[in-house]
Amino acid sequence: MFLSKDIFFWEFVVFFWIFFFSLGLSLLLCGVNLIFSLFLLPNRNFEQKLSGYECGFDSFKDDCSTFDVQFYVFSILFMLFDVELIYLFPFSVLLPSVSLSGFWTVEIFMLIIGLGFVFEYSKEALNWQSV
Numbered sequence: 060m061f062l063s064k065d066i067f068f069w070e071f072v073v074f075f076w077i078f079f080f081s082l083g084l085s086l087l088l089c090g091v092n093l094i095f096s097l098f099l100l101p102n103r104n105f106e107q108k109l110s111g112y113e114c115g116f117d118s119f120k121d122d123c124s125t126f127d128v129q130f131y132v133f134s135i136l137f138m139l140f141d142v143e144l145i146y147l148f149p150f151s152v153l154l155p156s157v158s159l160s161g162f163w164t165v166e167i168f169m170l171i172i173g174l175g176f177v178f179e180y181s182k183e184a185l186n187w188q189s190v
Contacts, residue, residue: 132184143172 150157150165157165179185 129187136179136184139175140172 146168147165150161154162
């Protein structure tokens with residue numbers, strides 16, 4: 060009986076040694092890459108690198124400048140409906156094997172999401188000019 064517990068313990072010790080060795084090796088390689096990139100790569104700043112990219116804003120502006128909220132509104136709405144689709148996909152795949160209570164739970168979920176969409180539409184949150 061004592062022998063089986065001892066063997067079980069040593070199996071975990073080997074697992075932890077492998078885990079800590081791979082963790083240390085990955086941290087070492089990350090550090091080596093960071094040091095090589097700091098000392099070997101040239102640091103050149105040119106106009107295209109310092110200009111605004113896809114967002115359309117300058118890179119180095121005053122931090123207290125005004126920012127349009129419409130980007131945040133659209134990103135939050137996208138996340139809301141994206142999460143809805145994540146929950147609906149497995150339901151649609153397993154629809155033949157879902158019980159009646161599971162079906163009505165998803166229908167209530169869809170009703171709540173639909174009411175949220177109607178509320179957003181009535182407040183004109185989806186209109187780009189109104190934000």
